[in-house]
Amino acid sequence: MVTPTCLPTVLRRCHTCASGRFRANGKFRVNANHKLIDVWLLALCAACGATAKLTVVERAHVRSVRPGLLDRLHANDAVLAAELLQDPVLRRRNRIALDWDGAWRLDTGGTDHPGHEAIDVSVRFAAPVPVRPVRLIAEGCGLSRAGVERLVADGSLVSAVRLSGRLSGDFTFTLKR
Numbered sequence: 001m002v003t004p005t006c007l008p009t010v011l012r013r014c015h016t017c018a019s020g021r022f023r024a025n026g027k028f029r030v031n032a033n034h035k036l037i038d039v040w041l042l043a044l045c046a047a048c049g050a051t052a053k054l055t056v057v058e059r060a061h062v063r064s065v066r067p068g069l070l071d072r073l074h075a076n077d078a079v080l081a082a083e084l085l086q087d088p089v090l091r092r093r094n095r096i097a098l099d100w101d102g103a104w105r106l107d108t109g110g111t112d113h114p115g116h117e118a119i120d121v122s123v124r125f126a127a128p129v130p131v132r133p134v135r136l137i138a139e140g141c142g143l144s145r146a147g148v149e150r151l152v153a154d155g156s157l158v159s160a161v162r163l164s165g166r167l168s169g170d171f172t173f174t175l176k177r
């Protein structure tokens, strides 16, 4: 199971310095003006600390905000921040991309069957975290990335999906011994 361990890095150009990396820390800014409400998710430039405001809600009617959401916003709910960053609509609107390097973990269930010729491993994603399967298999199986690439090259590691590039959905692979 691929599980996020912290918020991903937000990729966005900083207007103050030349950096392109921001850290969201789960803090929100809420501005209610009469009946209208604006909500931003805050992200700090990794280089200079400048704050970027990512639009979550823009001039919406206060009553249109779903119950419970305001409480979570005021509590600076990091889980909510993670959910919002996974929303492609929010990413497009704010022209940001995400870098998940170092922000996920692979939990292995110990599905090794000693004595078997081959093991089938299914990888499930708790969140659509884009990861390189080669790296994921290397971590999960305790191999080097070069070792995994060698197994792919000699046909000892096969999958219905392309193992080069990135994946963010469930897949299975078979490791032959």
Ligand SMILES: [Zn+2]
Pocket (backbone or CB within 6 Å): 014, 015, 016, 017, 018, 019, 045, 046, 047, 048, 049, 050
């Ligand atoms: Zn900056």
